[in-house]
Amino acid sequence: MTGKTPKKSGTVATKAAPKQAAAEPVLLSGGNPQIAKGYGDAPVQAYIAAMPGWKSDLGRRLDEIIVRTVPDVHKAVKWNSPFYGIEGEGWFLSFHCFTKYVKVTFFRGTSLRPVPAGASKHPEVRYLDIHEGQLDEVQFADWVKQASQLPGEKL
Numbered sequence: 001m002t003g004k005t006p007k008k009s010g011t012v013a014t015k016a017a018p019k020q021a022a023a024e025p026v027l028l029s030g031g032n033p034q035i036a037k038g039y040g041d042a043p044v045q046a047y048i049a050a051m052p053g054w055k056s057d058l059g060r061r062l063d064e065i066i067v068r069t070v071p072d073v074h075k076a077v078k079w080n081s082p083f084y085g086i087e088g089e090g091w092f093l094s095f096h097c098f099t100k101y102v103k104v105t106f107f108r109g110t111s112l113r114p115v116p117a118g119a120s121k122h123p124e125v126r127y128l129d130i131h132e133g134q135l136d137e138v139q140f141a142d143w144v145k146q147a148s149q150l151p152g153e154k155l
Helices: 041-050 054-069 137-148
Strands: 074-078 081-086 090-097 102-106 126-130
Touching (some): 041 054, 041 081, 054 081
């Protein structure tokens, strides 16, 4: 009987494992969702929905502020982070989950007033680290407006 499986007596139906509607995204280091690269609103919304805990609500709020401030914004997920930009002009910001905060990247951050506090190795980039309950929506919207009017990053 080598290479053959023994027959079972009786009539046993073999059931396929039920398919899940959608697999849960993998959370990478710091709880950052692993979302496939894609363009448009759908992959960004998938990323936001997969953000753990309070970060998902923050992600929705960031997205709402960005869309309200820049109605013609273009979106994408690249390198497991949502990106926002102007078509043909490049990307002006991105964000990424870390264990205790969400880091917003302004690609031309040194041109914003006031300049966001988080320095970068790249001379023009500045970061905004948002901890739970600490989003200054008025300041964030102002930075989004300023950033959207600057030349974007071609990534």
